[in-house]
Amino acid sequence: MRISNCKKHTLPSYVITNFLFNMQFKLAKHRNENVIFCFFQYNPKILETFKNSYPQAKWSRLKSAWFLPDTSLYRKRLNIPLPEIGDQLLPKLYENNKQEFLKFRNALQQKAFSPNTIKLYLYEFAQLLILLKNHPVQNLTSDRLNSYFLYCIKTLKHSESHVYSRMNAIKSYFSLVYSRTEIFDTVIRPKPTKTLPKVLSSFEVKRLFQATQNIKHLLILKIAYGMGLRVSEIIHLQLAHIDIDRMQVLIACSKGKKDRYVNFPQSLIQLYQDYLKMYQPSKHLFEGQFAAKYTTRSAQTVFKNAMTRAGISKTVGIHGLRHSYATHLLEAGTDMVFIQKLLGHSQIKTTEIYAKVSNRIISQVKSPLDSITPS
Numbered sequence: 044m045r046i047s048n049c050k051k052h053t054l055p056s057y058v059i060t061n062f063l064f065n066m067q068f069k070l071a072k073h074r075n076e077n078v079i080f081c082f083f084q085y086n087p088k089i090l091e092t093f094k095n096s097y098p099q100a101k102w103s104r105l106k107s108a109w110f111l112p113d114t115s116l117y118r119k120r121l122n123i124p125l126p127e128i129g130d131q132l133l134p135k136l137y138e139n140n141k142q143e144f145l146k147f148r149n150a151l152q153q154k155a156f157s158p159n160t161i162k163l164y165l166y167e168f169a170q171l172l173i174l175l176k177n178h179p180v181q182n183l184t185s186d187r188l189n190s191y192f193l194y195c196i197k198t199l200k201h202s203e204s205h206v207y208s209r210m211n212a213i214k215s216y217f218s219l220v221y222s223r224t225e226i227f228d229t230v231i232r233p234k235p236t237k238t239l240p241k242v243l244s245s246f247e248v249k250r251l252f253q254a255t256q257n258i259k260h261l262l263i264l265k266i267a268y269g270m271g272l273r274v275s276e277i278i279h280l281q282l283a284h285i286d287i288d289r290m291q292v293l294i295a296c297s298k299g300k301k302d303r304y305v306n307f308p309q310s311l312i313q314l315y316q317d318y319l320k321m322y323q324p325s326k327h328l329f330e331g332q333f334a335a336k337y338t339t340r341s342a343q344t345v346f347k348n349a350m351t352r353a354g355i356s357k358t359v360g361i362h363g364l365r366h367s368y369a370t371h372l373l374e375a376g377t378d379m380v381f382i383q384k385l386l387g388h389s390q391i392k393t394t395e396i397y398a399k400v401s402n403r404i405i406s407q408v409k410s411p412l413d414s415i416t417p418s
Contacts, residue, residue, distance in 0.1 A: 065083065065084070066081055066082065066083040067081075067082040067083070068080065068081055068082075068121060068123060069082070070113060070123075073103065073106070073110060076112070076113075077112070077113035078110040078111065078112060078113050079110060079111045079112075079113050079117060079118075079121065079123065080103070080106055080108045080109070080110045081093070081097075081100065081108060081109045081110060081111065082108050093109065097109075097111055097117075099111060099112065116332070116335050127148070128148065128158060128161050128162050128165060129144070129148055129161075129162070129165040129166075129169070132144070132165065132166065132169040135169065135173050136169065136172050136173065137172075137175075137176055137177040138177075139177060139179055140172040140175060140177070140178075140179070140180050141172075143172070143179075143180050143181060143216075143220070144165070144168065144169060144172060146220050147164075147165065147168055147215075147216045147219070147220055148161070148165060150216075150219035150220050151164060151165070151215070151219070154219060155300070157298075157300075159275075163208065163212070164211070164212040164215055164216075165212075166212075167208055167209040167211075167212035167213070168212045168213060168216055170209065171191065171209075171213060174191070180216075181220075181221060183226075184226070185226050185227070185228070185229045185230055188213070188226070188227075188230050189229070189230055189231055192206055192209070192210065192230070192231070195209060196233065202236075203233040203234070203235055203236050204235070204236065206232075206233055207232065207233070207235065210227075210230065210232060214227045214230075239396065239399055239400055240363070240366035240369075240370070240396060240397065240400055241357065241358065241359040241363050241366065242359075242363060242366045242367040242370045242400055243355070243357065243359065243363055243364070243367045244367075245371060247353070247355050247357075248268055248364070248367060250353040250354070250355065251264060251349050251350065251353045251355065252264060252265065253353070254349055254352035254353035254354075255345075255349045255352070258314065258317060258318050258321060258322075259318060259321075259322060259329070260345045260348075260349065261314065262311075262314055262315065262318050262329075263277060263329060263342055263345050263346075264345065264346065264349060264364065265308075265311055265314065266280075266311070267342075267346075267361060267364040267365060267368075268364040268365075268367060268368050269308040269310075269311055269368070270292060270305045270306070270307070270308070270368070271305065271364075271365045271368035271369055271372075271385055271386055272294065272305070272365060273297070273298065273362065273365060274339050274342050274343065274361050274362065275297075275298075275339065276294050276297055277329065277337075277342055278327070278329060278336060278337045278338065278339060278342055279295070279296075279327070279336070280292070280294075280327065280328040280329065281295075281326055281327055281328065282324060282326065282327070282328055285307065285315075285328070286307075287307065287312065287315075290306060290307045290309070291304050291305070291306060291307060292304065292305050292306075292307050294387065297387055298387065299387075299389060301387060301389075303384065303385075303387045305385055306385075329342075342361060343360060343361050345361075346360065346361035346364070347360075347361075365386070366397070366400070369382055369386055369394070369397045370397050370400050370401050372385075373397050373398065373401045374401050374402065379391065379394055379395065379398070382394055382397070
């Protein structure tokens with residue numbers, strides 16, 4: 044299959060040539076959604092092949108063309124280049140600061156930050172650039188930065204964690220692009236809010252499983268709780284990483300680009316084998332349409348729907364199953380160091396927060412009210 048770019052530096056169009064037909068694709072907006080328009084000469088056989096290959100395609104009378112959602116899945120299938128992280132922000136920037144944005148993106152990529160971190164940092168950095176308009180961002184002083192962060196707090200009403208995120212992004216820009224770490228020496232950081240992890244009780248976890256009939260969804264939830272995995276680790280799990288003989292699972296290149304092993308729960312073997320027979324995944328344990336890797340949003344939706352069916356009203360996301368795993372291990376008497384290694388924490392201080400959630404010790408303390416009030 045050959046691909047050529049029809050227009051440079053304008054709204055992208057692409058020509059795909061294969062054995063069946065010549066097709067031109069154009070990226071555009073249609074009813075406020077990003078789509079891929081597909082143009083090809085009418086032929087009943089070609090049309091039938093196209094519709095069978097892309098059942099989600101829809102017809103536009105206005106454009107006299109078929110179109111597909113502009114997603115990474117369809118771009119890969121059609122050999123259309125994926126957009127660079129942050130490309131959608133470039134039109135909002137003045138030319139001089141656009142160059143600084145690109146320098147920052149290159150530095151983040153060269154530093155090999157994760158795509159999620161790059162996306163977050165570029166978004167937060169772009170908000171400053173949009174406000175600055177054509178004022179060179181590289182000429183900012185500590186005083187100007189303090190004024191900006193105060194504006195974020197007082198006018199934009201950003202939370203402390205949001206301001207922290209924006210500070211980290213802008214600090215990384217000055218550090219990576221200009222080696223100016225001293226500019227943040229006098230920047231005032233807000234006092235962080237210390238929140239505790241939200242967890243489910245063992246009884247609630249059981250209800251969650253009982254309310255989930257779909258075998259795939261059940262395996263996702265049981266792996267999240269039974270191995271204490273992050274949602275990103277669940278969707279990146281590969282069949283080759285699961286060693287049933289040793290009852291171990293390799294969590295490859297996780298947060299911080301670290302590998303670790305976790306135990307495969309004995310109680311999951313039958314469910315796991317039934318799932319493999321039913322779904323027959325090819326590479327990743329959980330796959331979506333066209334064998335594409337399962338998405339984070341899909342896994343989060345699985346958890347949210349299970350919570351609704353189980354009648355659990357706690358405000359907690361799928362990450363709460365990881366928190367519950369750690370808390371329940373601690374309450375069962377597992378050593379904190381082992382929990383740290385299983386969770387993949389770099390520092391024990393990160394793991395120690397679960398001691399504040401666990402009721403193993405606190406539950407033994409009786410309220411003075413109980414001593415003076417008859418039961």
